[in-house]
Amino acid sequence: xxxxxxxxxxxxxxxxxxxxxxxxxxxxxxxxxxxxxxxxxxxxxxxxxxxxxxxxxxxxxxxxxxxxxxxxxxxxxxxxxxxxxxxxxxxxxxxxxxxxxxxxxxxxxxxxxxxxxxxxxxxxxxxxxxxxxxxxxxxxxxxxxxxxxxxxxxxxxxxxxxxxxxxxxxxxxxx
Amino acid sequence: xxxxxxxxxxxxxxxxxxxxxxxxxxxxxxxxxxxxxxxxxxxxxxxxxxxxxxxxxxxxxxxxxxxxxxxxxxxxxxxxxxxxxxxxxxxxxxxxxxxxxxxxxxxxxxxxxxxxxxxxxxxxxxxxxxxxxxxxxxxxxxxxxxxxxxxxxxxxxxxxxxxxxxxxxxxxxxxxxxxxxxxxxxxxxxxxxxxxxxxxxxxxxxxxxxxxxxxxxxxxxxxxxxxxxxxxxxxxxxxxxxxxxxxxxxxxxxxxxxxxxxxxxxxxxxxxxxxxxxxxxxxxxxxxxxxxxxxxxxxxxxxxxxxxxxxxxxxxxxxxxxxxxxxxx
Numbered sequence: 001x002x003x004x005x006x007x008x009x010x011x012x013x014x015x016x017x018x019x020x021x022x023x024x025x026x027x028x029x030x031x032x033x034x035x036x037x038x039x040x041x042x043x044x045x046x047x048x049x050x051x052x053x054x055x056x057x058x059x060x061x062x063x064x065x066x067x068x069x070x071x072x073x074x075x076x077x078x079x080x081x082x083x084x085x086x087x088x089x090x091x092x093x094x095x096x097x098x099x100x101x102x103x104x105x106x107x108x109x110x111x112x113x114x115x116x117x118x119x120x121x122x123x124x125x126x127x128x129x130x131x132x133x134x135x136x137x138x139x140x141x142x143x144x145x146x147x148x149x150x151x152x153x154x155x156x157x158x159x160x161x162x163x164x165x166x167x168x169x170x171x172x173x174x175x
Numbered sequence: 176x177x178x179x180x181x182x183x184x185x186x187x188x189x190x191x192x193x194x195x196x197x198x199x200x201x202x203x204x205x206x207x208x209x210x211x212x213x214x215x216x217x218x219x220x221x222x223x224x225x226x227x228x229x230x231x232x233x234x235x236x237x238x239x240x241x242x243x244x245x246x247x248x249x250x251x252x253x254x255x256x257x258x259x260x261x262x263x264x265x266x267x268x269x270x271x272x273x274x275x276x277x278x279x280x281x282x283x284x285x286x287x288x289x290x291x292x293x294x295x296x297x298x299x300x301x302x303x304x305x306x307x308x309x310x311x312x313x314x315x316x317x318x319x320x321x322x323x324x325x326x327x328x329x330x331x332x333x334x335x336x337x338x339x340x341x342x343x344x345x346x347x348x349x350x351x352x353x354x355x356x357x358x359x360x361x362x363x364x365x366x367x368x369x370x371x372x373x374x375x376x377x378x379x380x381x382x383x384x385x386x387x388x389x390x391x392x393x394x395x396x397x398x399x400x401x402x403x404x405x406x407x408x409x410x411x412x413x414x415x416x417x418x419x420x421x422x423x424x425x426x427x428x429x430x431x432x433x434x435x436x437x438x439x440x441x442x443x444x445x446x447x448x449x450x451x452x453x454x455x456x457x458x459x460x461x462x463x464x465x466x467x468x469x470x471x472x473x474x475x476x477x478x479x480x481x482x483x484x485x486x487x488x489x490x491x492x493x494x495x496x497x498x499x500x501x502x503x504x
Binding site: 012014015016017018019024025026027028029030031032033034035036037038039040041042043044045046059060061062063065067069083084085086088090096098100123124125126127128129130131132133134135136137139142155157158159166168169172 | 458
C-alpha cells in the first residue's frame with residue numbers, strides 16, 4: 001500500500017499506525033486461564049480522553065515507580081521533582097518551560113513530582129517544544145510547566161507522588 | 176542437578192566435518208550441522224533449528240542473560256542469577272520434570288558467556304544477522320562459510336540518563352550508519368525545538384525518540400533510553416517473532432508506541448497457556464512476574480519496555496514477599 005506523506009515522513013509501502021486523542025484502536029487481554037486484572041491493561045489515549053487537563057493518571061506502576069498519562073491542554077501548574085523525570089509526547093504539540101529555582105522546591109528525600117504554588121523565582125533555563133514521538137528531560141531540581149494550546153497527550157516516567165492519581169478500576173480491563 | 180565449571184571450551188567435533196567447532200560446557204555439549212543445533216546433556220539430546228537457536232543465543236548474549244529466564248524453546252534455556260547462570264533442559268516444562276528428564280547446571284556468568292560468545296561467533300556465517308528480521312537477512316544454513324562478527328558483536332545501547340545528552344549515548348543518523356528502516360520510512364524525522372539558555376545545555380534537552388527507534392538496525396533488543404533511578408525505559412523495535420519465551424523475575428511493563436504486537440502468555444514454570452494480549456498503539460499492559468511471554472509483530476513496530484532495575488526484586492518475588500502482579504483493584 002502506498003501512503004501519502006504526512007508530518008515529515010516519506011512515501012512508503014508500509015504505513016506506521018500511531019494513536020491519537022482523536023483516533024485510537026484498543027487491543028485487549030484474551031484470557032485462557034488467568035485474571036485479566038493482572039495485566040492492568042489500559043490505553044493512554046483513552047485515559048487522556050477522559051481526564052481533566054494535567055491530571056497525572058497512573059497507567060503503569062512498578063512498586064514506587066510509575067508512568068502517568070497526562071492530557072496536556074492549556075497551561076499546567078508548575079511542578080518540580082528531586083530526581084530526573086522524562087516526558088514523551090504521544091500526541092499534540094507541547095511546550096515545556098524550565099526555571100532554575102533560587103531555592104530548591106523539593107527536598108532531596110522526597111520522591112515524585114510536586115505541584116508548586118506558582119512559577120518560582122529563579123533563572124529561566126529555556127524551553128522545548130515537542131511533538132509526537134519526542135522525549136524531553138524534566139531535569140532534577142528544575143521547575144517546569146507544560147503549555148499546550150490544543151489537547152495533547154504526555155507519558156511521564158517518574159516516581160509515585162502526591163499528584164499521581166490511581167483509578168485502575170476505571171481505566172483497566174476487568175473481565 | 177549439579178554445579179559444574181567448563182570442562183572443555185572447544186571439544187572435538189563428532190560426525191561430519193562441516194567446518195564448525197563443537198563446544199562443551201560442564202556436561203553439556205553443543206554441535207551444529209547444516210540445519211540444526213544439537214544439544215547433548217546427560218539425560219539425552221535436544222535439537223533446535225539453527226536459525227531459531229542463533230537468534231535466541233544472540234539475545235541471551237547481548238542482554239547479559241537478561242532478567243530472569245530466557246527460554247530458547249520449551250526445553251532449553253537459561254536463568255540469570257546475576258553472577259551465575261543456570262543452563263537447563265526441561266526446567267520449565269511440566270512433562271520433562273514429571274519424567275525426571277529436567278537437567279540443570281550452574282556456571283559463573285563469565286564462563287557461560289565465554290562459551291556462548293564463541294558459539295555465536297563460530298556458528299554465525301557470512302550473510303546471516305541473528306538480530307535482523309528474517310526478511311532483512313541471509314540464511315544461516317549449510318557448511319561453515321565466513322562469519323558476521325560485525326553483527327554479533329553489536330553493543331547494546333544503555334543510556335546513563337537520556338539519549339543525546341552531552342557525554343551520554345548518541346543519536347542514530349545516516350552519517351553513523353543508522354538509516355531509517357524500510358518499514359518506518361513514514362516516521363517523521365523532525366527534531367524538537369530546544370531553546371536552552373547558556374549554561375543549561377545539559378539539562379534543557381529533548382530528542383525524537385520515535386525517529387531514533389525508526390533507525391534501529393536490530394529487532395527484539397531493548398535499549399535503555401531514559402533513566403529515573405532504577406526505572407529504565409527500554410524501547411525497542413519489533414518485527415516477526417520474539418526468538419525466545421522471556422520469563423521475567425520481576426514485573427515488567429509494555430507500552431505499544433505504534434502498530435501492533437500479539438503476545439502469547441504462558442505460565443512461567445509450566446508453560447501452560449494463560450492469556451493472549453493484543454496491544455495496539457497507546458496500549459499499556461503489565462507482564463506479571465510469574466509468566467513467560469513471546470511476541471508476534473506482523474509489521475515492524477515500536478515497543479516501550481519498562482523495567483525496574485532494583486536488584487533486590489528477584490528474591491522478593493521468589494520468596495513471595497511481593498505478589499506477581501503489580502496492582503490490586
